[in-house]
Amino acid sequence: NRIDVAYNVTTTELNKLCAVEGAMVFNTVKHSHSYISHACTIKIIKKYFPDSSTAKNITCDKTKAREIACNVLAPSLTSYIVTEIRNVSFFQFAMMLRIKEISKWFQLWYNSFPKLL
Secondary structure (H helix, E strand, C coil): CCHHHHHCCCHHHHHHHHHHHHHHHHHHHHCCCCHHHHHHHHHHHHHHCCCCHHHHHCCCCHHHHHHHHHHHHHHHHHHHHHHHHHCCHHHHHHHHHHHHHHHHHHHHHHHHCHHHC
């Protein structure tokens, strides 16, 4: 079964629905709200916008919100952050300087206390 057939919506409506659910979950996580308050917000949106097809089809309760946060948003944001950190050259340079500094201190310690080794 395709998901757009199961929900009886077109693909563009499904894309819009997925975008709204993802944005709502992102907002919930960003502002440190609970998934219970998220579910309440979804219920309020359905009541406030009864003529909206997107609002009618949102089914983002506590469990689904958690799954979107953990299995969609978290991996995506983690890979983005890792990519951004890898592209920063001064971070690598600072790490190299730190390693050189540690090796100099080790040489100083080794030369000062040869009998201990």
